[in-house]
Amino acid sequence: xxxxxxxxxxxxxxxxxxxxxxxxxxxxxxxxxxxxxxxxxxxxxxxxxxxxxxxxxxxxxxxxxxxxxxxxxxxxxxxxxxxxxxxxxxxxxxxxxxxxxxxxxxxxxxxxxxxxxxxxxxxxxxxxxxxxxxxxxxxxxxxxxxxxxxxxxxxxxxxxxxxxxxxxxxxxxxxxxxxxxxxxxxxxxxxxxxxxxxxxxxxxxxxxxxxxxxxxxxxxxxxxxxxxxxxxxxxxxxxxxxxxxxxxxxxxxxxxxxxxxxxxxxxxxxxxxxxxxxxxxxxxxxxxxxxxxxxxxxxxxxxxxxxxxxxxxxxxxxxxxxxxxxxxxxxxxxxxxxxxxxxxxxxxxxxxxxxxxxxxxxxxxxxxxxxxxxxxxxx
Numbered sequence: 001x002x003x004x005x006x007x008x009x010x011x012x013x014x015x016x017x018x019x020x021x022x023x024x025x026x027x028x029x030x031x032x033x034x035x036x037x038x039x040x041x042x043x044x045x046x047x048x049x050x051x052x053x054x055x056x057x058x059x060x061x062x063x064x065x066x067x068x069x070x071x072x073x074x075x076x077x078x079x080x081x082x083x084x085x086x087x088x089x090x091x092x093x094x095x096x097x098x099x100x101x102x103x104x105x106x107x108x109x110x111x112x113x114x115x116x117x118x119x120x121x122x123x124x125x126x127x128x129x130x131x132x133x134x135x136x137x138x139x140x141x142x143x144x145x146x147x148x149x150x151x152x153x154x155x156x157x158x159x160x161x162x163x164x165x166x167x168x169x170x171x172x173x174x175x176x177x178x179x180x181x182x183x184x185x186x187x188x189x190x191x192x193x194x195x196x197x198x199x200x201x202x203x204x205x206x207x208x209x210x211x212x213x214x215x216x217x218x219x220x221x222x223x224x225x226x227x228x229x230x231x232x233x234x235x236x237x238x239x240x241x242x243x244x245x246x247x248x249x250x251x252x253x254x255x256x257x258x259x260x261x262x263x264x265x266x267x268x269x270x271x272x273x274x275x276x277x278x279x280x281x282x283x284x285x286x287x288x289x290x291x292x293x294x295x296x297x298x299x300x301x302x303x304x305x306x307x308x309x310x311x312x313x314x315x316x317x318x319x320x321x322x323x324x325x326x327x328x329x330x331x332x333x334x335x336x337x338x339x340x341x342x343x344x345x346x347x348x349x350x351x352x353x354x355x356x357x358x359x360x361x362x363x364x365x366x367x368x369x370x371x372x373x374x375x376x377x378x379x
Contacts, residue, residue, distance in 0.1 A: 048378050049099075052378065055341075055346060058346035058370075059092075059363075062347060062361075069115025070086050070089075071085075073362060080119070083120065084140070084302075085364060087139040094143075095312075095374035113156070116140070123140070125162060133182050134179065134180065134182060135181050137163050138195040141195075142199040144160035148206060164200070168196075170183070173188070178222040178226060181238070186240070190235050190236065190237055190238065191256070193227065194235075194257050197216045197256075197264070201267055204216065228280075229245075229247070234249065254280050254281070255310030255313040255314060258316070258317050265321060274323070278321075293352050294352065296351035298364055298365045301364070303364070304350045305368070306368075308368040310368075311330075311371040334373060338369055342356040345358075347361060347366050350365035
């Protein structure tokens with residue numbers, strides 16, 4: 001039986017074929033939510049480490065399925081979440097281990113991987129029913145490589161290498177450079193290009209194979225030339241052929257661009273990458289936020305997970321890129337989102353500026369504040 005997410009992607013593929021549209025699938029259901037003007041980022045009551053524990057426990061209580069070791073798409077437990085978002089939740093599990101070093105959390109990392117192995121045909125990258133788009137694969141490759149760095153488990157590395165090689169062989173444009181996001185090669189999107197850079201750098205860090213570093217630099221150079229407004233730091237969602245870039249503002253694109261730049265800085269010591277990352281972060285802060293609050297992406301669709309991705313990489317800029325000037329902005333967003341949580345369930349919402357919903361809520365839109373709280377040290 002086709003899942004909702006499979007049917008959505010089939011519909012989008014038909015849309016592309018008919019109209020030539022190549023916006024990233026995460027934007028297929030609804031346009032970006034309007035900027036919020038309700039409140040300023042809250043600094044009156046700072047979150048604590050105990051709050052970070054509570055937020056993650058609540059996220060797991062309402063969304064984790066211990067039977068199949070993956071996450072439901074919503075509190076009504078009507079089905080599991082989209083394939084690419086499970087990789088983001090696995091990243092969250094690793095964030096918690098990084099923060100707490102709790103042995104039980106290492107078990108959680110192992111369990112989620114086991115659930116994915118079972119659900120996704122043992123990471124058989126050639127299965128075009130399980131995997132139906134390149135960027136879904138690359139989100140998992142980045143997470144698998146990180147899991148190997150964290151645990152040393154060689155299985156994670158084997159799966160990451162096989163996945164990266166499969167995507168590179170099918171997605172990379174040998175003529176013009178850059179990565180196509182889909183099997184039909186309809187367009188080159190930020191959601192495949194920047195994660196490819198991140199995955200390649202991680203694989204280089206693990207293996208010392210310089211071909212990965214060369215590929216990371218090549219894709220970053222293409223993306224900077226084709227997906228970036230060099231004056232503002234805005235990241236385009238996609239590029240179709242020789243057409244101008246398609247600019248749609250999404251936090252996960254800004255975030256992965258930041259992460260790609262910081263990770264290249266880490267392995268090259270080239271400060272130009274930090275200059276780029278700051279430009280991307282400044283655009284997010286100054287042009288995508290209202291009164292300092294990040295946009296409310298994800299009107300009951302997968303966009304809700306975007307800020308969980310942004311959280312990973314803005315904190316990488318703050319920590320690894322030594323750019324603490326962004327920390328008060330991030331702390332203010334966390335405080336606002338946490339203080340507006342549904343206090344009966346301790347679930348947060350995608351719209352930090354408003355009280356969280358109290359009815360059915362998607363895991364996507366509940367994921368970003370718990371992620372921010374793991375990667376950002378409590379004040």
